[in-house]
Each structure stands twice: as C-alpha cells, then as structure tokens.
Amino acid sequence: MKYKLMVMACLLTAAAKAETRDSLTQNGYTLIFINQDDGFDPAVKERLISTFFTVYPKEAAAYNLNTARKVTFVIDTSYKGVAATGNNVTSFNPEWFRKHPGDIDVVTHEVMHIVQAYPHHSGPGWITEGIADYVRYDMGVDNAGAGWKLPDYKPTQSYTQAYRVTARFLAWLEGHGHAGVVKALDNAMRTRTYTDNTWKQLTGKSVDELWADYAANPAL
Known part of the structure; x- marks a missing residue:
C-alpha cells in the first residue's frame, strides 16, 4: 500500500x-x-x-x-x-x-x-455553427495559412449542413442585398426570438426561397 x-x-x-x-x-x-x-x-x-x-x-x-x-x-x-x-x-x-x-x-x-x-433552445444548431464559421471567414487572421476556405456551391448541399456550407450561404446573403443579416440572426438567437419566420422578417423571403436564389447564382 x-x-x-x-x-x-x-x-x-x-x-x-x-x-x-x-x-x-x-x-x-x-x-x-x-x-x-x-x-x-x-x-x-x-x-x-x-x-x-x-x-x-x-x-x-x-x-x-x-x-x-x-x-x-x-x-x-x-x-x-x-x-x-x-x-x-x-x-x-x-x-x-x-x-x-x-x-x-x-x-x-x-x-x-x-x-x-446563446441560451438553450434558442434556435437551430446549423445557424450557431454557420455564424461561427462565417465569422472565421470574415475575421480570421490566417485562413490561407491553414488552407481553410469556404467550399464552392454544389447542388447536393443544404443550408442545414452548418459550418462552412452555411457560412458561405450567409456570406452570399451579406453580399447580395441583405447586409447585416448575420448580426440580426445572431441577436435573434441570443434573445431567443428566432423563429422560422425570422428570415422573412429580415429579408422578405423564407430561408428556402433565399437558398433557391443562392443556388441560381452562387458566386460570392
């Protein structure tokens, strides 16, 4: 012992x-x-x-x-x-x-x-991870040094895939008439006011309609 x-x-x-x-x-x-x-x-x-x-x-x-x-x-x-x-x-x-x-x-x-x-049950996890990767894309100090980038759009993708796929969709929205949408989504999640209707309130379109627009012309 x-x-x-x-x-x-x-x-x-x-x-x-x-x-x-x-x-x-x-x-x-x-x-x-x-x-x-x-x-x-x-x-x-x-x-x-x-x-x-x-x-x-x-x-x-x-x-x-x-x-x-x-x-x-x-x-x-x-x-x-x-x-x-x-x-x-x-x-x-x-x-x-x-x-x-x-x-x-x-x-x-x-x-x-x-x-x-974000508090518990504030909204979908794909938004949480998508915003975090969008911020990495937007504010990262050396993404190139890591070989990290947003993936090109593919028809097999979905906005619910989270991480870089969702981040690219958010970046596209910011550059195609919806500047500030990421901050607005972030605030809705933090304040637990997010609903499926939030996208329409912020952009005039549902998230599915926005994704269809993105799929038709996905260039950033």
Missing part, C-alpha cells in the same frame, strides 16, 4: 509539472492559458494567444459587448476532437496542432461561440 501511494504521489507530481498556467490581460480581456502538453510547440501557443487578443475584441464589438471578459484555453491531452467550447472555456487537442500548426483560426471560430452565448 505504501508503495502504491508513493507511485500515485509521483504521478501527481509529474502531472503538475507537465501542466503550465499563464494569465494574460490586454485591453480589458483576460486569457488563462493552461497547457497540459509539455511538448506543445511554443510558437503555436504564441500564435493562439495572439489570435485571441486580435479577434475576440473585434467579435465582441461587432456582436456582443456583454461577452465574457475572461476566457480560458486548455491544451487538453485527453480531448480527441479538434476543439470544443463551453462555459467560457475552449479545449484544444494538441495532436491537431502537431498535424496542422497553421490552423490558428480554430480560435476565431471557437471564441465566437463565447461571444454568441
């Missing part, structure tokens, strides 16, 4: 040494950066931090000035996705950045979810 306790103590000590924590504040926003991977590239870490302080204030100014002032990033060795956000905490998979070190605008997408702060 004594031996087992000693082994556990050593493991806990090693884990504590492996995890680092930084607190950085700029222009009223604080980022807590927790790194559980002692092999994580310091250059990538610095780019993630820089991206946060570049895009988060812009997202807040454009969409929600009441967004959280304190955000936590965790380089999470137990997380196997790409990134996930909840309760003002974003977890990143370090393995993703070993394979894709240029994909720093994952930050732009994820912290937009903090800005969104």
Whole structure:
C-alpha cells in the first residue's frame, strides 16, 4: 500500500509539472492559458494567444459587448476532437496542432461561440455553427495559412449542413442585398426570438426561397 501511494504521489507530481498556467490581460480581456502538453510547440501557443487578443475584441464589438471578459484555453491531452467550447472555456487537442500548426483560426471560430452565448433552445444548431464559421471567414487572421476556405456551391448541399456550407450561404446573403443579416440572426438567437419566420422578417423571403436564389447564382 505504501508503495502504491508513493507511485500515485509521483504521478501527481509529474502531472503538475507537465501542466503550465499563464494569465494574460490586454485591453480589458483576460486569457488563462493552461497547457497540459509539455511538448506543445511554443510558437503555436504564441500564435493562439495572439489570435485571441486580435479577434475576440473585434467579435465582441461587432456582436456582443456583454461577452465574457475572461476566457480560458486548455491544451487538453485527453480531448480527441479538434476543439470544443463551453462555459467560457475552449479545449484544444494538441495532436491537431502537431498535424496542422497553421490552423490558428480554430480560435476565431471557437471564441465566437463565447461571444454568441446563446441560451438553450434558442434556435437551430446549423445557424450557431454557420455564424461561427462565417465569422472565421470574415475575421480570421490566417485562413490561407491553414488552407481553410469556404467550399464552392454544389447542388447536393443544404443550408442545414452548418459550418462552412452555411457560412458561405450567409456570406452570399451579406453580399447580395441583405447586409447585416448575420448580426440580426445572431441577436435573434441570443434573445431567443428566432423563429422560422425570422428570415422573412429580415429579408422578405423564407430561408428556402433565399437558398433557391443562392443556388441560381452562387458566386460570392
């Protein structure tokens, strides 16, 4: 038993040494950066931090000035996705950045979810993810460096596919007579006033009619 306790103590000590924590504040926003991977590239870490302080204030100014002032990033060795956000905490998979070190605008997408702060049952998930990817397209600092872009339109697509497909549809709407629709949708979701009729209220057309217009002339 004594031996087992000693082994556990050593493991806990090693884990504590492996995890680092930084607190950085700029222009009223604080980022807590927790790194559980002692092999994580310091250059990538610095780019993630820089991206946060570049895009988060812009997202807040454009969409929600009441967004959280304190955000936590965790380089999470137990997380196997790409990134996930909840309760003002974003977890990143370090393995993703070993394979894709240029994909720093994952930050732009994820912290937009903090800005969104949509309550439960506020509206469709495809709008949530579509807006976050639209903001990555609109405000990203190095999408080209990650090889990230909006996909060309295909007849097999649907606006409900979310992420980049929905984001491209939103970008098209912004450039084809409906400027400001993304901010209006974002506000409707946050205030839980979104309904299927919201599209018609904002644009004069249903979302299906708008998608048909987009399909007929999808050039951005």
